[in-house]
Each structure stands twice: as C-alpha cells, then as structure tokens.
Amino acid sequence: MKILVAVKRVIDYNVRVRVRADGSGVETANVKFSMNPFDEIALEEAVRLKESGAATEVIAVSIGPVQAQETLRSALAMGADRAILIQTDEAVEPLAVAKLLAAVARRESVELAILGKQAIDDDANQTGQMLAALLDWPQGTFASKLSIENGHAIVTREIDGGLETIRLALPALITTDLRLNTPRYASLPNIMKAKKKPLEVLTQAELGVDITPRLVTLKVEEPPKRKAGVKVADAAQLFDKLKHEAKVI
Amino acid sequence: MAVLVLAEHDNSVLAAATRNTVTAAAQLATGPVHVLVAGQAASAVAAEAARLSGVEKILLADDAAYAYGLAEPLAALLISLAENYDAILAPATTFGKNVLPRAAALLDVAQISDVTAILSPDTFVRPIYAGNALATVQSTDKRKVITVRTTAFAPAADGGAAIIESLSAAIPVPRSQFVGREVTRSERPDLTAARVVVSGGRGLGSKENFLLMEKLADTLGAAIGASRAAVDAGYAPNDAQVGQTGKIVAPDLYIAVGISGAIQHLAGMKDSKVIVAINKDEEAPIFQLADYSLVGDLFVELPKLCALLSGAQG
Numbered sequence A: 001m002k003i004l005v006a007v008k009r010v011i012d013y014n015v016r017v018r019v020r021a022d023g024s025g026v027e028t029a030n031v032k033f034s035m036n037p038f039d040e041i042a043l044e045e046a047v048r049l050k051e052s053g054a055a056t057e058v059i060a061v062s063i064g065p066v067q068a069q070e071t072l073r074s075a076l077a078m079g080a081d082r083a084i085l086i087q088t089d090e091a092v093e094p095l096a097v098a099k100l101l102a103a104v105a106r107r108e109s110v111e112l113a114i115l116g117k118q119a120i121d122d123d124a125n126q127t128g129q130m131l132a133a134l135l136d137w138p139q140g141t142f143a144s145k146l147s148i149e150n151g152h153a154i155v156t157r158e159i160d161g162g163l164e165t166i167r168l169a170l171p172a173l174i175t176t177d178l179r180l181n182t183p184r185y186a187s188l189p190n191i192m193k194a195k196k197k198p199l200e201v202l203t204q205a206e207l208g209v210d211i212t213p214r215l216v217t218l219k220v221e222e223p224p225k226r227k228a229g230v231k232v233a234d235a236a237q238l239f240d241k242l243k244h245e246a247k248v249i
Numbered sequence B: 001m002a003v004l005v006l007a008e009h010d011n012s013v014l015a016a017a018t019r020n021t022v023t024a025a026a027q028l029a030t031g032p033v034h035v036l037v038a039g040q041a042a043s044a045v046a047a048e049a050a051r052l053s054g055v056e057k058i059l060l061a062d063d064a065a066y067a068y069g070l071a072e073p074l075a076a077l078l079i080s081l082a083e084n085y086d087a088i089l090a091p092a093t094t095f096g097k098n099v100l101p102r103a104a105a106l107l108d109v110a111q112i113s114d115v116t117a118i119l120s121p122d123t124f125v126r127p128i129y130a131g132n133a134l135a136t137v138q139s140t141d142k143r144k145v146i147t148v149r150t151t152a153f154a155p156a157a158d159g160g161a162a163i164i165e166s167l168s169a170a171i172p173v174p175r176s177q178f179v180g181r182e183v184t185r186s187e188r189p190d191l192t193a194a195r196v197v198v199s200g201g202r203g204l205g206s207k208e209n210f211l212l213m214e215k216l217a218d219t220l221g222a223a224i225g226a227s228r229a230a231v232d233a234g235y236a237p238n239d240a241q242v243g244q245t246g247k248i249v250a251p252d253l254y255i256a257v258g259i260s261g262a263i264q265h266l267a268g269m270k271d272s273k274v275i276v277a278i279n280k281d282e283e284a285p286i287f288q289l290a291d292y293s294l295v296g297d298l299f300v301e302l303p304k305l306c307a308l309l310s311g312a313q314g
Ligand SMILES: Cc1cc2nc3c(=O)[nH]c(=O)nc-3n(C[C@H](O)[C@H](O)[C@H](O)COP(=O)(O)OP(=O)(O)OC[C@H]3O[C@@H](n4cnc5c(N)ncnc54)[C@H](O)[C@@H]3O)c2cc1C
Pocket: A013, A037, A038, A120, A178, B200, B201, B202, B203, B204, B226, B227, B228, B229, B230, B241, B242, B243, B244, B245, B246, B247, B257, B258, B259, B260, B261, B262, B263, B264, B265, B268, B278, B279, B280, B281, B284, B296, B297, B298, B299
C-alpha cells in the first residue's frame, strides 16, 4: 500500500503574524516558515504505518514555491521515501490543491492519503474532504487514532461531542487531529540521507489541472483591538469588579 | 437568492449552531431559506426547525443512511438538491466542517470557511492565521458554499411556521460505516453557547486538580473549556479544547486559569465580552488580552473565588 501525505509550507506557528500596511496580505518577508504542524502529524502516522509493515511507500507531496523543497526535505528526513513538488508561485486554493493531489494520487495509485485537518495559515479545513470527494473515496477527518485492518481503515475522530469511530473501505482519506501522535524529530543521519532521496518537480500543466483562483481577496486587515484591562489584587477584588463593574455575575 | 442550510442535530434535538447558521442564511438570502434535516427518525428535529423564524421550508430526508451524519451520504444528498439553491450553508462545527467541503468539491465550488460577516451576496469576511488577520474575500463561483462561525451570528429565534417536505430515500454509500461514539456526558451548558466559560490550562497540574475548575463552573453555571496542553495531558476531554484548532467561544464571561495565552488559544476566545485571567506569571501573554488580570497562585485564588461566588463567605 502506497500512502500519499500532503505537506504545506506555512509561517511557523510561533511567529506573530503581521498584516501588511497596504492590506494586501500578511508579512512574509524575513519570517520563519515550517511544515504545517498537522502535516507533520500526517507524515508521522504514514511513516509508522510503513514501519509496522502496513504500508510499502510514503510519498510526500507539496504545492508551492521552490522553497517548499525545504519542507519536502524535512518530510524525507522524517521518513518519507520520495517527494513531489508541484511548483507554483501562485496562491493555490484548497479546491485546486485537492485537484492537484487527486491527479498525483491517481498517477501513483495510492491507497491511502493522509492530510492535516487544516493549515494554520488560511485555517480553511477543506482540502482533505475535497480530495476524498474528487477521488470518490470515503473520508475519516480529525483523526485521533488510526489502524488498518483487512483492507479497511478504522478511524477514531475528534468531534464536538466527544469521539466517534468509523470504518472505511480502502482506498480512503484521513485528516489528522492534534492527538493522533507526536511527530518525531529527524535525526542528523536521516537529514543527510534525505538529501539523496528522490524529489520530483512537476507543474500543474503537466498534471492537467486548472488552478485559477475562484476567490478574490479584496483586503486583509487586523482584527479590532481590545481595550486594555486592569490588574486586580486578589480574588476578593476580582469578585467585586465582576459583580459591580462588569456586572457579569 | 435561495439559501439551503444543512441542519446539525442528533436525530432528536436541533443543535444550537443551526440557529446561528439560519441567521446568516437570512442575511444572505433575497429569496427563501430552506433547512435540510437529514437523519433517521428525525421528524422531531424537522418540527423544531420548522419553528425557526425566517425559514420557509424544511426538507426532511429520513433514512438509515443519514443516521450518524456521515459525510458521504450527506454530500451526495446536498449535491442532488444544489441546483435549486444559490448558496448552501452549514455551521463551522466538526459536523459542518466534515460534510460541506466534500459537497463543495463535488459542485466544483471553492468553499468559504468560517465566515464571520456577510458584506454582500458574494463578499464575505473570514479570519485567517488564527484570527490574527481578517480577510475580505469575493467569490466568483456561481453557487456559494459557506461554513458559518456561529459566534458571529445571533441564534435565530422561534416564531416561524415552515412547511415540511419529505424527500425520497437515500442512495446507500456502503464504503463508510459508523462504528460507535463516546459522547462526553455533561449536565453543563454547551461550551459554544454558554454565557460563562471557565477554562483550565497546564497550570492546573493534574486531572485531580482540574476538579477545581468543576467547582468554579458549579458556582457560575458555566461550561468548562481547556487549553490544548490540558487536553493533551488528559486533564480534560478533547471536545473541551478552545482555540484555533478546537472550539470557538464568545461568552459574556471567560475565565482563563493557568493558561499562558498562546495565539492558538487566544484565537478561540478573544471575542468573549469579559475576559479574566488568573496566572502566577505576570508576563503571561493572556494578560495582554484580559479585562481583569489576577497575578497569583491559582491554588490560592481559585478556592477563595469559589467561596465568594457561592456566597459562603457572605
Ligand atoms: C498546530 C497547533 C494547534 C494548536 N491549537 C491549539 C488550540 O486550539 N487551543 C489551545 O489552547 N492551544 C493550541 N495549541 C497549543 C498552544 O500553542 C499552547 O501550547 C497551549 O495553548 C498552551 O497551553 P497552556 O496555556 O495550558 O500551557 P502553558 O503554555 O504551559 O501555560 C501554563 C500556564 O500556567 C501558569 N501556571 C502554572 N502554575 C500556576 C499556578 N499554580 N497558578 C497560576 N498559574 C500557573 C504558568 O505561568 C503558564 O502561564 C496549538 C499548537 C499547535 C502547534
């Protein structure tokens, strides 16, 4: 069984994101980029499936600028066998990403695709579900547990009311939630080895996918600021303020 | 413009998030608003939805295939109905987030997630980067597919009298099968709809200590939330996580206890009306957002606050 894992290069989760003064987007110059944390979890899960013998190959795919090769090298260092970059400098919307990934999934005859449940930049939470739709595969989103048994994926999902378990016939799509696993750090020898693993670069034209955006971003602005608060000395003063000033208790 | 709302429910009760979504639908619609109730033996839900003001018609799809809200049959049902509507809306809950993008892709529409404001029939505001920026986006798709951030829209009230129309049976989707659910049982108000939310973080230190949050919630009739760290450590269940990748809450009062205030957490609660933070580190970022900052040891302050709230010291 081959597994496709999608990895996105995003502004690192520790960076304080700033909106550009002209409202055209957020500042990306001189900020640290990393692999989307949910994708690290997806990759870790795929590598574990390979280590357990349930999978034969892990293919990491990224869509983005030439710098996304670094993200793919990290994926290779974590244990992916090979990597594919669909190189573009354009902003690619989730629907177009799903179409590109579907094209790769068909070309590679993968039987399982594992994606992060959301990318921490656009926070869209769409791509996995869309990929499943385009491939006509069943989907197991927001997974906190995954096992492969007799041609099926058993998925425990984090839902608003608790946890849900579903059983999907392979081929299937999984999106990861935070508690699926704790991703490993790549070891130095593995980082060295990753440099020699294959990394193929494709274009959307080669895959025959139209990625023209459907949404026009008119502006990006800062959210309204909250007014500064006050310090209270102790529980008694807090109680008093909540009762008589804020009047919320 | 005719709008279809996908209702969230458990076959017996309509989820509160549906009401907020109907309000958003009414803002967007220039034509009728219909609500799709797909479930099994869900006629009580349809009757409840029919009372929502502003709704003209309920489509009731009653079939075993819809019993557990699985994405595959629901997306297939949505696309079979889509041609009658200019927009399809669902709440941005785990239910809506699971189903709607699947339908959007089948319709070849770029979904707009987590909408917080509707500026015109094709222009919407949505948070990006954990709410550190707000994007105004215009959709060029003929049909709109939208998930709604429920805290940004008031719940629709009762007062309507929609007609209920039954739909024919589902096409089975056998490759996806429901196995079971472990529902977190609680007598407390729903986290995303509660007037008061008290959230605990890693500072609580253990599952046993987290019971202090239960006491606090008891005195306030509050829902209990948690930071990711508290959930990861097993102090609280996964569905209590508040934040960028958990639940979004905006209660009248939010009390953060032993939570540092990482941007991922702030994303889920910064629209609360009054924010209180209790933390022993005066540098904790949560204090930059709090209306009332109490720098101190939670194990000292929390019992005192509980005592005051329950009037025991009176
Ligand atoms: C992809 C991704 C998604 C994430 N999504 C979320 C999310 O949705 N929600 C979320 O919450 N986090 C999320 N996080 C995690 C987030 O980055 C933080 O790690 C997390 O919020 C920290 O939780 P905390 O504040 O409880 O713990 P800490 O940051 O460890 O803070 C504990 C606080 O408790 C205080 N404290 C300790 N002892 C006491 C005491 N006795 N009295 C008073 N105060 C005390 C300390 O001073 C400290 O400020 C996400 C992270 C990633 C990478």
